[in-house]
Amino acid sequence: MMRSTLFFVLMMFVTMIVAAPIRSSSDEDSTEGLTKRGSKSTFSGTGTWFLPATEGGSTGACGPKEGNNSPIVALNSPQYGNMSKKSSWCGKKIRITGPKGSVVATVNDACPECKHGDLDLTPVLFKKVIGDMDIGVGKISWHLA
Numbered sequence: 001m002m003r004s005t006l007f008f009v010l011m012m013f014v015t016m017i018v019a020a021p022i023r024s025s026s027d028e029d030s031t032e033g034l035t036k037r038g039s040k041s042t043f044s045g046t047g048t049w050f051l052p053a054t055e056g057g058s059t060g061a062c063g064p065k066e067g068n069n070s071p072i073v074a075l076n077s078p079q080y081g082n083m084s085k086k087s088s089w090c091g092k093k094i095r096i097t098g099p100k101g102s103v104v105a106t107v108n109d110a111c112p113e114c115k116h117g118d119l120d121l122t123p124v125l126f127k128k129v130i131g132d133m134d135i136g137v138g139k140i141s142w143h144l145a
């Protein structure tokens with residue numbers, strides 16, 4: 001009697017371990033907003049501009065080289081995830097809409113000081129989406145293209 005109860009408890013325990021989903025915490029960070037919330041999510045925040053070739057070097061956090069006229073953006077760090085790694089956002093095409101217009105750009109970098117929803121744009125994109133580089137900031141919304 002005692003032995004079979006112990007066996008039953010042991011089997012329950014094994015089943016629980018096997019049934020538990022195996023996920024690393026870094027997966028959760030880097031996919032935040034990308035898969036968990038679904039690909040149709042729209043984000044909004046502040047758009048700013050940066051010069052990749054002179055600020056932080058010309059190699060984006062994602063790897064590929066980028067210049068001041070590249071159609072790329074730096075994604076805010078909360079959504080990018082671990083900045084010393086390639087995010088699952090890397091290489092994703094997004095459509096960004098602002099007061100001036102709408103463009104499609106590729107995520108190639110991370111913006112450490114940006115808040116959730118924010119994007120740092122290259123000048124070529126900033127001019128098309130927000131406009132005045134002297135003002136330098138504007139409201140944007142974006143989603144996967």
Ligand SMILES: *[C@@H]1O[C@H](CO)[C@@H](O)[C@H](O)[C@H]1NC(C)=O
Pocket residue numbers: 026082083084085
């Ligand atoms: C980020 O990634 C690096 C390289 O894999 C790792 O050493 C570091 O611990 C990670 N940091 C966090 C906060 O997960």
